[in-house]
Structure formats: structure tokens, C-alpha cells
Amino acid sequence: MTLSATYAAGPWEGTVQGRLIGQAKLNNLWVSGVNVDNNDVPAVAYLDLRGSYKWNDNLQFYVAVDNVNNTPPPNIPSTSGATGTNFLYYDGLGRDYRGGIRFSF
Secondary structure (H helix, E strand, O other), X not given: OEEEEEEEEOOEEEEEEEEEEOOEEOOXXXXXXXXXXXXXXXXXXXXXXXXXXXXXXXXXXEEEEEOOOOOOOOOEEOOOOOEEOOOOOOOXXXXXXXXXXXXXX
């Protein structure tokens, strides 16, 4: 689930975004304590912030921070014996900062 809200006032704009990946099972056919010790994958939530300032019609400055709380991905075991996570679904970078300038001619 993704939920975001944006507020704009004059040249300023800010966005708050929340991302939630719900809890899951490693395998729906397995029973915890019988087939596997722990069949649960916990829910994970991320908070992202973005802001921008529009200098004029051709120039805008922006900043963004993704995963503000630096929430780690869950550790998911695999059948090969290795542990890790699925980076298609979970944030593997941690807190991430970006900033820049957008311009047009």
C-alpha cells in the first residue's frame, strides 16, 4: 500500500509518502513449528519526504529523503540455506538522499 499527501503554497511544495508491505508467509502450505521453525515474514513500513521550490517557470530546486527511518528489510531465508531479502519488494539501500535542479529552455 502507498499513501501520499502533497501540500503546495506559492512556489513551495512538500510531499509525505508512506509505503507499507504487509506481513506474509514464506510458504502458505507450511505450518510454523511443524514444517519450519518460523514461517512468518513481518510487515515493513517506509516513510519518504520530498520538497521543492519553484524559482520561476524554468527553474525548480528539489530535495528528497526516502526511507527516513532507515528501516531495514526483513531477513528472508531461502531454500539454498542463504539468508537475505527480496529487493524487488523491500528497500535494500536504507536512508537515501537526493537533491537537484530541474530546468527547461
